Amino acid sequence: MGKEEDSLILPSAIKDDIIQHSLQEWPLEACGIISSSEQVEPSEYYPARNEKESSQEYSVHPQDLFKILTTIEKRGEKVWAVFHSHPGKTAYPSSFDIKKALRDDIYYLIAWVERSEVKEIRAFKIIGTRIEEKEIEEKNRDDL
Numbered sequence: 001m002g003k004e005e006d007s008l009i010l011p012s013a014i015k016d017d018i019i020q021h022s023l024q025e026w027p028l029e030a031c032g033i034i035s036s037s038e039q040v041e042p043s044e045y046y047p048a049r050n051e052k053e054s055s056q057e058y059s060v061h062p063q064d065l066f067k068i069l070t071t072i073e074k075r076g077e078k079v080w081a082v083f084h085s086h087p088g089k090t091a092y093p094s095s096f097d098i099k100k101a102l103r104d105d106i107y108y109l110i111a112w113v114e115r116s117e118v119k120e121i122r123a124f125k126i127i128g129t130r131i132e133e134k135e136i137e138e139k140n141r142d143d144l
């Protein structure tokens with residue numbers, strides 16, 4: 001087994017997309033999928049509807065999930081992360097989020113959002129009930 005990575009790279013363009021989506025869905029939780037060409041560098045954010053229409057929980061709408069997964073597969077890419085926002089609360093996985101996190105090979109990104117501002121974005125691996133936080137390194141496309 002290789003050494004687990006302690007950090008991940010988040011391109012600025014994807015960060016901007018998830019910020020915009022989080023603000024747009026306020027006061028509800030926003031959610032979506034981030035794909036990557038390898039399991040290393042993320043390439044695209046796909047916003048989805050939150051089927052729960054809740055400010056406390058999220059569930060990627062099954063129709064959107066199907067469309068997104070089909071597109072990702074057609075592009076020869078993989079699911080890199082599941083993103084969702086936390087309106088008015090810290091960007092740390094809730095007990096609901098932990099139960100919901102069925103994959104240990106992808107990242108879970110969470111944004112703490114207030115009415116007109118995203119306060120922080122944090123990234124985690126969730127393995128069973130164990131939470132490993134990963135440091136986010138932001139990169140401009142020009143730096144790549």
Ligand SMILES: [Zn+2]
Binds near residue numbers: 056086094097
């Ligand atoms: Zn959550």
